[in-house]
Amino acid sequence: MPPALLDDATIDARLKLLTGWRRDGDAIKRELLFDSFPDAIAFINRIAPLADAADHHPELFNVYNRVELTLTTHDAGGLTSNDFDLAEAINTVVD
Numbered sequence: 001m002p003p004a005l006l007d008d009a010t011i012d013a014r015l016k017l018l019t020g021w022r023r024d025g026d027a028i029k030r031e032l033l034f035d036s037f038p039d040a041i042a043f044i045n046r047i048a049p050l051a052d053a054a055d056h057h058p059e060l061f062n063v064y065n066r067v068e069l070t071l072t073t074h075d076a077g078g079l080t081s082n083d084f085d086l087a088e089a090i091n092t093v094v095d
């Protein structure tokens with residue numbers, strides 16, 4: 001069972017602590033630019049084990065050197081602590 005959906009106040013509070021992420025409805029998103037396509041793919045490969053370990057998987061959109069990450073909890077129908085926990089883990093790879 002997924003964790004409970006977060007209320008707006010909790011979402012705002014957790015977003016404030018997360019560099020680079022913004023809310024988009026029932027999801028949070030971060031866009032990243034790299035120097036090259038291989039660098040973008042290397043980043044995706046670095047975060048893949050984090051996602052798998054958490055059994056929580058970002059939606060990934062890549063065009064050349066750009067990667068857009070979207071996190072939402074499909075099982076719960078919105079944002080849960082799983083999304084913010086994974087966003088924090090991903091940020092340790094980026095920042």
Ligand SMILES: C[C@H](O)[C@H](O)[C@H]1CNC2=NC(N)=NC(=O)C2=N1
Pocket residue numbers: 002055056057058059071072073074075076
């Ligand atoms: C059965 C399995 O735990 C679920 O399908 C997991 C896998 N990864 C997931 N990832 C995300 N982002 N949301 C989910 O609800 C989700 N559910």
